Amino acid sequence: MKRLESLGYTCVLGIDVGKRSHHAWLTDMDGTRLWDGPVAQDELALRGVYEKALEYGRTLAIVDQSCTIGSLPLAVAHAMGVDSACLPGLSMRRYAQMSPGRAKTDRVDARLIAECALSNPGTLVFTGESDPRVEALESLSGYDDDLAADMNRLVNRLRALLHTLHPALERVLAGDAISSMTACLLFERYGGPHGLRQAGREQVTCWVSDHLRAGLTLPKRLLDALDEQTVEVAQDGVDTDWIIRDLARRIRETKQQRERIRRRMHELASHDEEYQLALTIPGMGVRTTVALVTAIRSIHNFPNADHLASYAGLCPARRQSGTSIRHDASNRGGNRKLKRALYLAASIAIIRDPRARAYYQRKRGEGKHHTQALLALARQRCNLIYSILKHRNPYQSQHTTNLTPR
Template structure:
């Protein structure tokens, strides 16, 4: 915020906590401490404190976290018509080293209030964009839960298919099972018994009637019955297994629908975050991934460089040393998982549509990297591009070297 905007009688700094907060209020003219006290993480306590602050005149409330545990303070403050601002974690960490004494809630709240009064350029108003980002993060969190849950169901479905019909499981090995048509078939027919009972002609007719599967449907049915024909015996518990297969397949389809609804909700909010437009100009990044990446990154200035952003996203390579051997492609387990997934998935899409990304990926495979390692390497390279574009506020042009 600019100093010219800072026309407040009282500056309230709030160090937010999970179960309680701490506030310090400073006089806008003298800098004198008006009050310093803890208060609860409930609406009544927050209102009481902010009303006390407003008793001194026009108040600015600044928090160190406006999302998650700070959401209620922000919401109550806005409901009361007060201006609410926040200081980024990076700026708070940098400025706090200039203050003496040890760390405490009271000290942190004082620093927040004092910075709001004396160094307003370090604080930023909590506006519509921040609210939308908070909404996108909530939607993304649920979306990540769905992906994790669905992966678990796919693994269990593979296991059940293997128990009922190894040839059928082999036909849909790995991600081949992730086809919507395949899941719908198992939801309808269960497994080898149900498929044989229906017969190839009926299954083929049904598969061809599935939306957008006029050609692929009958072809898949042909492959299915060819696989079933290689085994004449029925394995134990097949009837019970097929009941479970139907339930698992049905749940996967339900999760697919819920994910589509969440994607639509994220897309609706994408345009309210300006960075999404920049990210969408990069090959492989659409509205959902663009909004996700923008929301999870937040303010790009809190990262000194692309290396820090890559580390935050969990895709920076980790060195693994053993004797004289040094490996740099060990998977990093830490980092923001939602950002990591969006970076990896968008890189996977870029391989399909961008020749330079495909060439870089193929080059890494030729060097001996496994598929997932090569994909992470590409995602890490694209972080350099993402960082540069967001930091400069420019759109992607094919001439950018970091793209491949």
């Protein structure tokens, strides 16, 4: 990357962001300190610092966090026309390890941010004016991820409790059946095995026929499984019924909330051309497509499919030392959210897309285990995604390409 002075900057403002206050370090292109000091986390104080920096000429403001506590400094910089960038925390820490001294203070960190930007401008991620729609999608997607984690925790807790009280009942609720609307409503009404026994088969059957329009076979299977065990374990009773009711209610509400978020994300992203194009690819749903669009921002940020795959962490990392060590290891870097979305999309694609399934089976035939074959498919689909978004052509079943990775 070009040196910052060749881009027209006359000084660099490194900002170590904090919850209540930041520390700013202003330096010229030779690394000479022009000013430094603490800055309150409010607009007026930040404007004062930027005005002071602009007195020296065109300034590049650099923060070490672009989200949460770093959002306000970036927003004020954009409002004042000050160019801004983010220095990833790992890059900063690596630079700090190569610098003399071991002091760790806000002032030292601000200086290191400015010095790292001057000596290693390639580590900077330049931030333009944010798109409110993309920012909203990122917030919704992050909230949906939190709810998905909550959902897994609640389901695991309910499954463990049912397995303790009545293993036969838990076996009927294998897979996603335990979080189905039918199971949740039934458990909300009667609780666990104790409550179902107390109500009796006839009452439960009548309630199911009156209140449930679908999923009528699951209650019958649950009642049949209930009869397989006549002994009640010590924990089974009124209190565990209450816990099961509460868990079932929270699972149902979380599931409904995630569906509302999914609809809202689709509504926000529906006017984005890249979103509509990616949605045509087998295996790409609303959530995975939103993760793709918000991660890459624009396909024009990537010169080719290899760069997209590298950004997602789907390219193998070469390990070589002399002639004794030479192998390709799995890449643990990249954008983790994008990598996860592409991996999940690949796992769905092998079910819905014959071409993806054939590629997956070929990799399994080469000796790769399930995860390796899915990652290879996700890497291959990076080429497909890049081609579709770059040329603005929706996916068609006859897509064949020179999309096999080299």
